[in-house]
Amino acid sequence: MNNWTVVEVLRHARHDWMNKLQLIKGNLALNKIEHVERLMEEMVLDARQETRLSNLKLPKFAEILLTFNWEKHPFQIEYEIMDEYCSWPMDDEKISKWILAFFEAMENSVEPFGENHLSISIELNEKNVRFYFDFSGTIKDIHYINNWLSEQKAFLKDILVKEISAGKFIAEIIV
Amino acid sequence: MNNWTVVEVLRHARHDWMNKLQLIKGNLALNKIEHVERLMEEMVLDARQETRLSNLKLPKFAEILLTFNWEKHPFQIEYEIMDEYCSWPMDDEKISKWILAFFEAMENSVEPFGENHLSISIELNEKNVRFYFDFSGTIKDIHYINNWLSEQKAFLKDILVKEISAGKFIAEIIV
Numbered sequence: 001m002n003n004w005t006v007v008e009v010l011r012h013a014r015h016d017w018m019n020k021l022q023l024i025k026g027n028l029a030l031n032k033i034e035h036v037e038r039l040m041e042e043m044v045l046d047a048r049q050e051t052r053l054s055n056l057k058l059p060k061f062a063e064i065l066l067t068f069n070w071e072k073h074p075f076q077i078e079y080e081i082m083d084e085y086c087s088w089p090m091d092d093e094k095i096s097k098w099i100l101a102f103f104e105a106m107e108n109s110v111e112p113f114g115e116n117h118l119s120i121s122i123e124l125n126e127k128n129v130r131f132y133f134d135f136s137g138t139i140k141d142i143h144y145i146n147n148w149l150s151e152q153k154a155f156l157k158d159i160l161v162k163e164i165s166a167g168k169f170i171a172e173i174i175v
Numbered sequence: 176m177n178n179w180t181v182v183e184v185l186r187h188a189r190h191d192w193m194n195k196l197q198l199i200k201g202n203l204a205l206n207k208i209e210h211v212e213r214l215m216e217e218m219v220l221d222a223r224q225e226t227r228l229s230n231l232k233l234p235k236f237a238e239i240l241l242t243f244n245w246e247k248h249p250f251q252i253e254y255e256i257m258d259e260y261c262s263w264p265m266d267d268e269k270i271s272k273w274i275l276a277f278f279e280a281m282e283n284s285v286e287p288f289g290e291n292h293l294s295i296s297i298e299l300n301e302k303n304v305r306f307y308f309d310f311s312g313t314i315k316d317i318h319y320i321n322n323w324l325s326e327q328k329a330f331l332k333d334i335l336v337k338e339i340s341a342g343k344f345i346a347e348i349i350v
Contacts, residue, residue: 004181005234005238006179006184006234006237006238006241007234007237007238007241008223009181009184009185010184010186010188010229010241011229013184013185013189014188014222014225014226017192017222018219018222019217021215021218024215025212025215028208028211028212028215032267033203037203040196040199040200040203043196043214044193044196047189047192047193050185050189051186051189052187054182054186059180059181059182062181062182063180063181063182066181066182066185067181076248079340095246157296
């Protein structure tokens with residue numbers, strides 16, 4: 001994991017915000033008010049997801065997801081937290097380690113220079129974390145990710161691979 | 176100095192951005208397009224100043240200014256970097272220590288619950304850092320800040336107090 005300084009974190013966050021702001025400015029200049037409103041609504045929703053993630057009391061795990069797209073990876077992620085409330089203390093260290101291992105396995109499976117996108121839904125319930133992964137892009141090595149998942153079976157509560165092909169990977173994994 | 180985590184830094188930055196975005200959304204809903212454009216222009220200019228500050232290669236000093244308004248202080252700051260280029264290496268530790276000491280002296284001089292605002296211009300040239308401070312608000316103890324500045328004379332290259340009264344303090348200080 002990267003050791004982010006305050007200056008670096010803010011540089012990346014500012015860069016992301018500025019890109020969105022430029023898009024809004026451009027559309028405003030063209031008087032596309034409805035599109036401007038939609039873009040701003042998206043920004044609010046993204047910020048809300050960031051807040052939910054930050055409220056999980058899993059600082060390491062949150063940091064991994066919040067900073068992932070700022071590092072060089074062969075795929076980009078987006079995430080959604082289905083439920084931010086949970087009454088039990090989760091093991092930040094364990095979940096962080098697991099997600100990093102999963103990302104590494106994905107990195108070894110996908111085409112490095114493709115348009116790769118991983119969407120992650122996270123649901124906390126009944127003392128579990130349920131991940132719903134939806135990958136679109138190019139998987140160059142289906143065997144690698146399949147083998148890795150098989151090896152993981154011993155450590156995880158459940159793995160349900162719903163689709164796996166050269167361009168798609170959908171799985172539900174309970175940690 | 177606070178030990179900021181990535182999650183905390185992003186929480187504050189997000190909060191600041193969201194406030195500005197809400198203001199833009201509100202004005203857009205009232206169809207005040209010119210005001211929306213002005214607000215967005217201000218956001219771009221603020222971001223530009225943050226970038227300049229972050230480019231000074233003074234990470235500690237930059238962190239102090241970037242995070243100051245997120246901590247509890249009896250005054251808020253704003254800053255402007257007049258020139259971000261300098262060919263000589265500056266002593267981050269020394270400048271950081273000095274600005275923290277100055278902020279502390281100011282905190283001991285101003286009325287804690289007043290509307291206090293400190294504007295800082297920073298100019299880098301001829302191996303110096305020239306600060307131009309402009310404080311508006313309520314100073315409850317002019318002697319304190321005056322004495323502190325007198326004591327500093329031995330350590331600083333120049334101090335020029337241009338105005339000091341119960342509601343105003345303007346000074347040029349070269350570190």
